[in-house]
Amino acid sequence: MKIGIVGLGLIGGSLGLDLCDQGFSIFGVSRQEKTCRKAEKIGAVNRADVRLSLLVEVAVEIIFICTPIDKIVSTIEELKTLDLNPETLITDVGSVKSFVVRECSKLWPNFVGGHPMAGTEKKGIEAAQKGLFAGATYILTPDSKNSAEAVDKLSNIAELLGSTVSICSPQIHDRAVAWISHLPVIVSASLIDACLHEHDSEVLRLAQQLASSGFRDTSRVGGGNPELGVMMARYNRQELLRSLAQYRQSLDRLIEQIEQEDWRKLEENLKQTQGVRHQFLA
Amino acid sequence: MKIGIVGLGLIGGSLGLDLCDQGFSIFGVSRQEKTCRKAEKIGAVNRADVRLSLLVEVAVEIIFICTPIDKIVSTIEELKTLDLNPETLITDVGSVKSFVVRECSKLWPNFVGGHPMAGTEKKGIEAAQKGLFAGATYILTPDSKNSAEAVDKLSNIAELLGSTVSICSPQIHDRAVAWISHLPVIVSASLIDACLHEHDSEVLRLAQQLASSGFRDTSRVGGGNPELGVMMARYNRQELLRSLAQYRQSLDRLIEQIEQEDWRKLEENLKQTQGVRHQFLA
Numbered sequence: 040m041k042i043g044i045v046g047l048g049l050i051g052g053s054l055g056l057d058l059c060d061q062g063f064s065i066f067g068v069s070r071q072e073k074t075c076r077k078a079e080k081i082g083a084v085n086r087a088d089v090r091l092s093l094l095v096e097v098a099v100e101i102i103f104i105c106t107p108i109d110k111i112v113s114t115i116e117e118l119k120t121l122d123l124n125p126e127t128l129i130t131d132v133g134s135v136k137s138f139v140v141r142e143c144s145k146l147w148p149n150f151v152g153g154h155p156m157a158g159t160e161k162k163g164i165e166a167a168q169k170g171l172f173a174g175a176t177y178i179l180t181p182d183s184k185n186s187a188e189a190v191d192k193l194s195n196i197a198e199l200l201g202s203t204v205s206i207c208s209p210q211i212h213d214r215a216v217a218w219i220s221h222l223p224v225i226v227s228a229s230l231i232d233a234c235l236h237e238h239d240s241e242v243l244r245l246a247q248q249l250a251s252s253g254f255r256d257t258s259r260v261g262g263g264n265p266e267l268g269v270m271m272a273r274y275n276r277q278e279l280l281r282s283l284a285q286y287r288q289s290l291d292r293l294i295e296q297i298e299q300e301d302w303r304k305l306e307e308n309l310k311q312t313q314g315v316r317h318q319f320l321a
Numbered sequence: 322m323k324i325g326i327v328g329l330g331l332i333g334g335s336l337g338l339d340l341c342d343q344g345f346s347i348f349g350v351s352r353q354e355k356t357c358r359k360a361e362k363i364g365a366v367n368r369a370d371v372r373l374s375l376l377v378e379v380a381v382e383i384i385f386i387c388t389p390i391d392k393i394v395s396t397i398e399e400l401k402t403l404d405l406n407p408e409t410l411i412t413d414v415g416s417v418k419s420f421v422v423r424e425c426s427k428l429w430p431n432f433v434g435g436h437p438m439a440g441t442e443k444k445g446i447e448a449a450q451k452g453l454f455a456g457a458t459y460i461l462t463p464d465s466k467n468s469a470e471a472v473d474k475l476s477n478i479a480e481l482l483g484s485t486v487s488i489c490s491p492q493i494h495d496r497a498v499a500w501i502s503h504l505p506v507i508v509s510a511s512l513i514d515a516c517l518h519e520h521d522s523e524v525l526r527l528a529q530q531l532a533s534s535g536f537r538d539t540s541r542v543g544g545g546n547p548e549l550g551v552m553m554a555r556y557n558r559q560e561l562l563r564s565l566a567q568y569r570q571s572l573d574r575l576i577e578q579i580e581q582e583d584w585r586k587l588e589e590n591l592k593q594t595q596g597v598r599h600q601f602l603a
Contacts (some may be wrong), residue, residue, distance in 0.1 A: 064501055075509070089514065132458060149375055163580075205526060211524055211527060215531055218516050219516070220567075222515070223539040224535070226509075226539060227508075227539050228591055228594045230504065230508050230571075232593070233504070233568040233570070234500050236571070237500060239493075242499075246496075246498075247603065248487065249497055249498065249502070253501070253541075253542045254541070254602075255551075255602055256538040257509050257538070258505075258598055259539070261598070262594055262599075265588050268591040273582070273584055273589075278387060286511060287573075289512075290568075291516070291569075294562070294569070297560060297562060299547050302555055308514065309547035309550040310547045311514070312419040312544055316544030317544075319516070319528070320536075320537055
């Protein structure tokens with residue numbers, strides 16, 4: 040089977056490496072000539088080109104769009120102008136699903152949203168690696184227009200990658216990732232931002248000197264890639280705001296307990312957070 | 322020189338191991354008989370007893386109080402009733418200083434507050450280890466009543482442990498640790514607490530399934546020891562509330578940017594948090 044991959048970064052490149060190993064014929068597209076050559080060299084694709092029309096010429100059966108979220112819709116628009124065979128199954132790997140599925144399904148009925156929950160801190164084809172998806176959850180968010188055959192096809196590929204397939208609606212997906220992936224970014228960024236407002240330079244210097252693992256861990260995702268942070272806020276805005284509203288309530292309750300010196304309730308709360316954290320780290 | 326250590330847990334025990342190695346005569350006090358025997362066995366003390374009067378009998382020159390914060394003042398009160406030589410230098414290792422120094426100095430003029438910034442997740446004499454303080458910052462918070470000789474004596478011991486001594490006021494200390502140690506606990510606990518308010522069980526289950534390193538790191542200190550959390554809130558209440566007020570402002574500003582879809586400003590903010598984080602992790 041011929042498979043196309045648009046966007047040869049960490050995810051697209053890693054996907055290509057594994058799918059080539061599985062014996063598929065992989066055709067890659069990147070805006071950058073040197074990324075195409077690199078992908079060919081490391082065996083992430085059989086052939087790559089800067090032209091999207093390559094995928095139409097060789098008549099791939101499935102296309103994985105692995106571009107940043109804000110390029111997914113325009114990629115499908117361009118494929119349409121190139122007269123891609125309407126039977127071609129298109130999927131994506133974006134970390135938000137409601138927006139992507141809504142816009143892409145309008146343009147391409149045979150579109151199934153996907154999100155392999157895998158990655159590293161690095162980016163680019165240089166960071167591509169075999170086995171990136173092994174052991175990860177691979178979410179698919181089909182809608183009522185998708186055929187069972189299309190969903191099966193993608194499920195089978197995800198399983199070949201060693202992933203566990205999980206099927207849910209785009210909204211359920213976006214709510215869940217808001218809690219465990221997008222909310223932590225804003226919570227953590229606010230911590231760094233707050234510290235910067237300490238105007239006493241002696242305090243700030245001492246704080247910087249004393250910061251250790253507690254601060255390092257809590258501030259990590261807030262000190263991450265700003266473009267990714269904006270992208271998740273932009274395309275999962277509604278669910279992120281929903282989780283932030285609840286976060287603010289939880290924070291305010293703890294602040295109130297400290298203000299009122301209600302140490303019994305504060306301890307109850309901290310016992311509860313200690314007790315349930317493991318449920319998220321199974 | 323004879324040195325007393327009250328409280329033979331992780332910090333007291335580790336201190337004893339290093340000070341015994343340095344050739345000091347170490348006398349330990351623990352409420353538990355078996356902790357005393359264990360401390361003697363591992364070489365954390367030359368002799369240990371459940372009676373505080375041991376330190377008066379052998380006439381130690383310096384006493385390190387390594388109990389939980391809420392037992393420091395009562396330990397000094399008891400030492401006074403035992404007619405401890407008023408020239409004895411007393412110090413502590415508590416993680417808050419304004420409260421401790423204010424109360425202890427009233428009782429014992431020759432008291433110098435201290436805080437070695439070292440520790441592990443474990444507790445108890447079983448967790449005691451040699452070299453725990455090597456490379457760490459050891460803060461001393463003397464007040465105007467303390468003699469230079471007393472401060473020098475403690476500085477020299479801290480340096481023998483391999484620590485770097487940093488001298489500041491109790492208030493500067495408490496502000497700095499509020500930012501990098503106490504605020505992160507509340508920020509992180511609120512994250513776990515907020516997630517628990519997701520009432521859609523499918524979303525909650527998926528969130529728990531998908532949570533990975535980002536959630537794990539951001540939630541770590543919020544899932545820590547509840548008693549320690551309450552202790553730091555209770556004894557550093559004012560500075561913690563000050564940092565929380567600023568945190569809330571920082572959070573509200575990010576929420577507002579997301580509500581107003583001001584992606585330029587959000588990106589500016591996230592670029593700043595990304596850019597300055599390293600200053601806390603030198």
